[in-house]
Amino acid sequence: MKHIVFLTGAGMSAESGFKTFRGNGGLWEDYPVEQVASHEGWLKDPVLVNNFYNGLRHKLYAAQPNGGHLAIARLEHDYKVTVITQNVDNLHERAGSTHVIHLHGELAKVCSSRDVDDPRYIRTLTADNCEVAPGEKSGDGALTRPYIVFFGEAVPRLTEAAEAVAEADLFVIIGTSLNVYPAAGLTGYVRRGTPIYLIDPGEPCHTVGAHVTHIRCGATEGMERLCEAINDTTPHDTCAN
Secondary structure: OOEEEEEEOHHHHHOOOOOOOOOOOOEEOOEEHHHHOEHHHHHHOHHHHHHHHHHHHHHHHHOOOOHHHHHHHHHHHOOEEEEEEOOOOOHHHHHOOOOEEEOOEEEEEEEEOOOOOOHHHOEEOEOOEOOOOOOOEOOOOOEEEEEEOOEOOOOOOHHHHHHHHHOOOEEEEEOOOOOOOOHHHHHHHOOOOOOEEEEOOOOOOOOOOOOOEEEOOOHHHHHHHHHHHHHOOOOOOOOOO
């Protein structure tokens, strides 16, 4: 079974009306990223940080997966599919994707501020209970914090992502400029001769290279075109509704 690997960024969720990363000017939902997405910001004002993510979770649960998310999930009927995402939302999972590697953490989850990757204290917040109360503590007695990879922190699943890219028979990049490292370095793990598609309405980043097929549109239309290209070479009606 062929293995399709996706690398998705903020443009993947834009059609769902959800901002998942900083925009122009270093702002995230009108907050400076160093205030709400850095370890220093957390230490300075953990209540503000938790309140910010409380509000962001309400927006997440009000959003719905778009056609691009759904098309990626449908590919699992005929292919092995791995999604590597820079986004912290759970829209890929809600669309039906079953193998998602979150590089920057998961907004729907919280953890212990003492050891963010201790599985005993990682828990998922639901739509009807998605807030962290001021001063709330995890089972180890430390403050509860968002399960987000703050700026300056290590990206724990990067090796797993690189291994997936190295196994890809088809590599698809959606909605990311590839200006953010270390995710941008993942293109270096693609095997020679592996087809690469970039789905993004803007100009490709210079690091992508001329050998990439650029589909100049948003996630939903771009996935429709990608599915047409795939179906031209396979008998499966993989991307049909």
